[in-house]
Amino acid sequence: MTHQFPGLSPAQKKELADIAQRIVAPGKGILAADESTGTMAKRLQKINVENTEENRRTFREILFSSDPSIANSIGGVIFFHETLYQKSDSGKLFPQVVKEKGMVVGIKVDKGTAGLNGTDGETTTQGLDGLSERCAQYKKDGCDFAKWRCVLKISHGCPSALAIAENANVLARYASICQQNGLVPIVEPEILPDGDHDLQRCQYVTEKVLAAVYKALNDHHVYLEGTLLKPNMVTAGHSCTKKYTPEDVALATVTTLRRTVPAAVPGICFLSGGQSEEEASLNLSAINQVPLHRPWKLTFSYGRALQASALAAWVGKTANKKAAQDAFCSRAKINGLASKGEYKPANTASQAAMQSLYTASYVY
């Protein structure tokens, strides 16, 4: 407690810090393509495509074989385990395809949520068993960062003190183990947008949750310069009757982060939650224009908000591959601009883009 025992060597620290910086290089963010098999089922069902391994491979192929200029907007790609060992049409392993384009490869390492007994439907996240060995293997197989998602929700009695403490602790354990194995941990304490609470309530809860997360990271001796944060933006609950502008969301979000996230953290990559593609981009751009000092990069780690249009354009047909890629590249470019506060929307956005991607109590 009062003595520092060896954690990471200077060389290990440098490697982690460099990886983190590359992922959030100016104008870049993360493509979260790590949907589990179960989550892909929901995605594909919406466009009437069967959830087979081949179809999952094909869709990721569409994304990863996009024009190399995609790397101007995408610093890193998060993979699901299955996808890490799949190959492109040309027979190349996907991690290699992504790396050759200059993007960093990441891997989702958690094993989903588990119930917290005695709470009102709250959860923690499992996956710590053998995590060290798994991380070492993933590093050999081409990964340089990892992602772990914890989930909290807002309701009358939630999040409880236990849920906050338990999830913060498990995120810190995961982060510590990753760093020991040369992987930059992306720390994701998602507070779901389900509910009718207002913006202020979300801000309050987010501040409490993030304060607990960073205290836990400190307790577990995590090297902050070699981590990234993937939080929710501060937004009103989805059933909240009051409407807020992107500027309201941006100010609440940046204020929250300034009160809780140490400047040593290189980048904050927002999740899109239930937001539509356009909403997620507008909010991110507004965040990057808030007139408060922001010492970390503020960028994206989007799943649905990068892929929805592409999925809708593809609908499982090979002939639509280029259209799907164009849709994806377009969103990537827009979010790249948003991460610099430079996204000014054209007058019309596509139907798919505006469609809300919200589904109740999202679990992926």
Added chain:
Amino acid sequence: MTHQFPTLSEAQKRELHETALRIVSPGKGILAADESVGSMAKRLAQVGVENTEENRRQFRQILFSADDRINSCIGGVIFFHETLYQHSDNGVAFVKMIRDRGILVGVKVDKGVVPLAGTCGETTTQGLDGLAERCAQYKKDGAVFAKWRCVLKISDSNPSKLAIAENANTLARYSSICQQNGIVPVIEPEILPDGDHDLKRCQYVTEKVLAAVYKAMSDHHVYLEGTLLKPNMVTPGHSCPTKYSPEEVAMASVSAMRRTVPPAVPGICFLSGGQSEEEASIHLNAINNCPLAKPWVLTFSFGRALQASALRAWRGHKENEKTATEQFIKRAEVNSLACLGKYSGGDNHGEAGHRIFGSCHAY
């Protein structure tokens, strides 16, 4: 825990935040003139002056009668309770003298350290009883900020988990109470430089202590934009055989702050601890030239490092008053440059290079 209950109104928040910003305006820092009667005894003994109320008044007058040159160097002055109600030779209240030149008045509100039983000589700080009423009164009497000092030390077993938690909690309670009464709390978790530990050890301990402090602030719903931090710089222990450059001290200090102090905190005003006047200025200057991104103002809240030369020049003699005041003004100007990163180093080390260190300092 999951619902926010009313704490401060928008107007209250704005007032606190603006006060904090004014104290740490560019080029400005804090004069810590809040030495208790007991601490002043030590100071005055060193220059052969009797520790009377009159002598204490005389010395503070020497500082407060500095001319307008200090207006752009000093954003706030921390008073001891006694001094808050003293007057100049001309019958002008010290508080008025300071306020009239646009410098903000602060007051030390803690009541000193008390031991933590079962620890190895560790302490917490008392003073919470009736603090709300005292703050309200100080606000009426012209104070807009306060200071509370907690003390931790580094040894083989220290600081203990209890000492860290207890002091962090006390600082948070103090802060919360201050803000309710329109007073900006300066939060001081001093880790003493006593010992032979190296720079890395001090950095490690400082990071642990500050992480605990800010978690406690969050738990107590303290409005960070309306606070200031007064930490130690990260330095080796005074008996450490390894010597470190100002750049190493700067890098360690800024790294520690970047890992623990939320960007919402407007300013970090370092204490000088046992450093000499020149050492403190050189370190502050190096800190402001550190190439890492620093989202808060990094300035000074110096006691001895602003007053030592003035004290020595005075030695209790009326005829030395002007010279003494000049010495103070000189250090104020040097530190103003240092907090902008523009101090090119001492030309006349003379007085200022004198090492000021008294072991296990409790003032």
